[in-house]
Amino acid sequence: MKDETTTIRPFTAVAFNQYLAEHQLMIVKCSKCGGVYAPPRAICPKCHSEEMEWVEASGKGKLAGFTIIYSGPTFMMEQGFDKKNPYVSGIVELEEGTFISARITGLDMSKPAEIKVGTQLSVDFVEFGEGESQKTYLAFKV
Amino acid sequence: MPKVKSLPRGVAMVGAGMSKFGAFAEKNSRDLFVESYKAMTKSVDKGFDPSIIEAMYVGNFSSDQFEHQAHLAPILADSVGLLPIPATRVEDACASGGVALRQGVMAIASGMADVVLVGGAEKMTSLSTAAVTEALATAADVPFEIPAGFTFPGFYAAMASAYMAQYGMKSEHLMNVAIKNHDNAALNPNAQFGVTIQTWMEGRVAAALKKGKPAPTWSTIWDFLHDESGNPTIAYPLRLFDCSPVSDGAAAVLLVAEEIAHQFTDHPIRIIGTAQASGSALHDRPSITSIPAAKIAAANAYEMSGVSAKDIRIAEVHDCFTIAEVIASEDLGFFAPGEGFKAAEDGMTARNGAKPINTSGGLKAKGHPVGASGVAQTVEVWKQMRGQAEARQVDGDVSLALTHNVGATGSTCTVHVFERRI
Numbered sequence: 001m002k003d004e005t006t007t008i009r010p011f012t013a014v015a016f017n018q019y020l021a022e023h024q025l026m027i028v029k030c031s032k033c034g035g036v037y038a039p040p041r042a043i044c045p046k047c048h049s050e051e052m053e054w055v056e057a058s059g060k061g062k063l064a065g066f067t068i069i070y071s072g073p074t075f076m077m078e079q080g081f082d083k084k085n086p087y088v089s090g091i092v093e094l095e096e097g098t099f100i101s102a103r104i105t106g107l108d109m110s111k112p113a114e115i116k117v118g119t120q121l122s123v124d125f126v127e128f129g130e131g132e133s134q135k136t137y138l139a140f141k142v
Numbered sequence: 143m144p145k146v147k148s149l150p151r152g153v154a155m156v157g158a159g160m161s162k163f164g165a166f167a168e169k170n171s172r173d174l175f176v177e178s179y180k181a182m183t184k185s186v187d188k189g190f191d192p193s194i195i196e197a198m199y200v201g202n203f204s205s206d207q208f209e210h211q212a213h214l215a216p217i218l219a220d221s222v223g224l225l226p227i228p229a230t231r232v233e234d235a236c237a238s239g240g241v242a243l244r245q246g247v248m249a250i251a252s253g254m255a256d257v258v259l260v261g262g263a264e265k266m267t268s269l270s271t272a273a274v275t276e277a278l279a280t281a282a283d284v285p286f287e288i289p290a291g292f293t294f295p296g297f298y299a300a301m302a303s304a305y306m307a308q309y310g311m312k313s314e315h316l317m318n319v320a321i322k323n324h325d326n327a328a329l330n331p332n333a334q335f336g337v338t339i340q341t342w343m344e345g346r347v348a349a350a351l352k353k354g355k356p357a358p359t360w361s362t363i364w365d366f367l368h369d370e371s372g373n374p375t376i377a378y379p380l381r382l383f384d385c386s387p388v389s390d391g392a393a394a395v396l397l398v399a400e401e402i403a404h405q406f407t408d409h410p411i412r413i414i415g416t417a418q419a420s421g422s423a424l425h426d427r428p429s430i431t432s433i434p435a436a437k438i439a440a441a442n443a444y445e446m447s448g449v450s451a452k453d454i455r456i457a458e459v460h461d462c463f464t465i466a467e468v469i470a471s472e473d474l475g476f477f478a479p480g481e482g483f484k485a486a487e488d489g490m491t492a493r494n495g496a497k498p499i500n501t502s503g504g505l506k507a508k509g510h511p512v513g514a515s516g517v518a519q520t521v522e523v524w525k526q527m528r529g530q531a532e533a534r535q536v537d538g539d540v541s542l543a544l545t546h547n548v549g550a551t552g553s554t555c556t557v558h559v560f561e562r563r564i
Contacts (some may be wrong), residue, residue: 011287013347019438037426039286065430067299069291076291086378089291091300091425099425101290112378117307137289 011040011052013023020136023125025057027098038100058095059123061140066090068109079128092121092140129140146417146445146455152400154410155560157186158524163334163391163509169360171205171214171265172221174392174511178261179222182394183507185524193220196255198229199245201238201262202513207277208266210426218261234412234463235281238262238417239393239516240556247416247558248399256399262517263392274388278512281550283423285447295385296549298463299377305431305465306379307482313379313514315435317367319464320383320488320506326493327503329534334389334509346372384464389509393517394488395524411527415447415559429533433552436473443557444475451475454559455540456526457497457558458519460548461504467491470546471499474557498536516547516556 009015011028016039019026027038032049038057043050069076070086081087088104103126107115121140129135158180161174169177183192198219206212219229232242239262246260260555266274271422278294282298305311309328320339327333328341337345343366350357358372359365366372373381396406403410419442421435444450451474459474461467476497477485485491491499502508505515523543526529543560 016286039283039423065300065304067296067303067380068375069293069294069296069299070375070377071272072291072293073279073288074272074297081291087291089296089300091430093303099427101287101292101423101425103290115303117304137288139557 011042016040017136019054020125020138023136025059025123025138026054027057027096028052029055034098036098037096038098046107048070054094057123060095061092061121061123063104063117063119064093064099065089065119066104066107066115068112076132090140100138103137103139104141146442148446149247149414151251153247153250153413154398154400154403155395155413155520155524155534156398156403156406156410157182157396158394158521159183159185160393160521161387161391162332162516163337163389163511163518165267165334165388166390167267168389169265171202171211171263171392172218174265175200175218175261175263175394176221178263178392178394179356182396183437186277186396187409188404188405192224194257195227195259196257196263197225197227197249198224198259199232199242199249200229200260200513201232201240201242201516203233203235203238203264203281204277205265205372205491208264208269214263218263224259227344232332234554235549236460236510236512237516237547237549237554237556238513239518239553240545240558241516242514243395243520243558244416244418244556245367247413248286250397250399250415252306256402258397258527259394260397260517261394262514264511264513265390266388266511267390271388277381287423287425292477293377294382295377295463298378298465301425301430301469301551302379302465305469307429309483311483314368315483316384316464316468317364317382318563319467320367321363321459323500323504323506326501326534327507329532330503330508333507334387334391335503335507339366339383343372360366380465382464386462386505386510389511390512391511391518393511393514393521395517395520409562411524411557412561412563414561415449415557416420417442417446418554418556420554423553423554430471432479434475435552435555436470436546436548436557439555440474441556443544443559447559447561449542453542454497454537454544455542456501456523456536457499457544457546458502458504458522459499459546460515461500461506462510463550466548467504468469468497470548471497474544474546493536501531501536516545519545519547520558521559527560
């Protein structure tokens with residue numbers, strides 16, 4: 001049976017984040033040309049079709065580029081990151097062939113020169129905040 | 143892909159000037175713009191009556207966030223006595239200035255105006271560095287890039303990491319770009335950091351001794367640049383000296399229809415190519431070791447102007463980070479992919495090299511008041527092409543020059559080609 005909740009949600013940032021909160025990495029697929037995109041788009045950038053659908057990503061990917069950030073935005077500072085406790089942000093090439101920005105966990109930041117672009121990763125979901133202010137962040141782990 | 147059309151009417155630059163770039167606690171964006179306007183009027187060889195200016199386009203990224211002042215264009219027009227001409231603020235992040243220039247070119251080329259003022263202004267230092275970082279981050283695809291923790295140094299660092307993996311570059315190679323741009327800025331009286339890295343390092347040692355602290359033991363600038371206390375990591379692999387500063391500044395240029403240029407000067411600079419392209423967020427590209435919008439803008443600007451990369455004598459490129467200059471030098475076709483960092487190491491992009499890049503000191507050392515940068519690049523080209531760049535003047539004839547201005551990680555890019563006819 002077709003799960004209506006995965007087909008009727010609009011192709012918006014809010015819907016993308018709702019899926020994240022449900023621990024699903026959802027990407028969109030064009031029903032006409034088969035193009036796959038993340039983040040979501042309501043109109044296919046390749047064939048301009050409006051017949052898009054949500055599909056769940058396998059959650060597998062590889063590191064396309066990364067950085068170790070010592071001085072991050074305020075919301076990252078509030079999550080306990082600073083110069084002494086840096087974090088990794090990266091771009092992940094999903095198994096489906098599209099890319100997405102995400103936090104990267106499980107890398108040894110003390111040896112940055114040994115971090116390899118191309119490292120295999122799997123999707124993870126990081127929660128921060130409590131109650132109504134809780135937000136789920138997309139992450140990938142080694 | 144849109145077709146490249148030729149300019150329906152010739153456009154010439156007949157004046158160009160900039161304020162000093164730096165951190166000026168007592169000046170706001172309009173004060174800086176007035177300085178740049180006055181410098182521009184002085185540069186017009188035969189003088190002119192400002193009342194003939196018909197329109198104004200001004201690049202400004204975010205006076206709203208930096209100064210709590212939106213709707214900047216009419217205020218800047220008023221500040222230089224140009225009311226009631228139409229004044230339009232153009233916002234495309236750090237490419238705002240380049241896009242404003244293009245709007246001015248199009249206004250004249252279309253026949254809608256004969257004389258147009260193009261400006262750029264940004265006052266950034268009123269906010270803390272952390273607040274500036276957040277303000278700049280709004281130029282990203284906020285809901286999809288920022289939750290990953292990215293900052294702008296972080297985006298370019300990720301590009302650097304991919305470039306290093308693909309081409310075998312070491313982060314040390316990027317230091318050549320910073321050293322070269324500081325060498326150039328040391329000869330530019332308008333630069334924010336008008337000192338070489340050697341002088342900077344010696345200043346740090348002298349300051350430590352003055353305070354009675356143990357002097358750092360750097361014996362060369364390479365020691366200094368490799369030392370975390372001299373050159374701290376901001377976003378690995380990028381360090382402090384890989385990053386352009388937070389700056390205040392403004393720039394202004396006067397554009398006119400080519401057929402009336404002789405009324406202003408006997409040495410006009412023609413704008414023979416203008417192109418702009420847009421791109422996705424960084425993560426939506428098949429490769430992050432080049433900027434597709436820059437390659438497209440470059441190809442279109444070359445096609446419009448009928449010249450190729452090898453014909454360009456000098457270029458001012460968007461080196462918001464050192465890796466950005468390396469990638470720009472490849473996207474513009476000066477060097478093959480993966481060769482840009484070697485060209486910088488070999489001195490090819492130095493003032494006396496085969497392809498001088500950022501003789502002004504670039505964004506890195508001249509400063510990067512974001513909305514002004516694209517216009518200030520044009521000011522450097524104006525000076526170099528007319529032999530007025532003083533101590534940093536390149537040798538020989540500069541008959542063709544190029545500017546390359548990027549917004550965010552390449553979501554916007556403009557490329558302009560300039561020609562001086564003898």
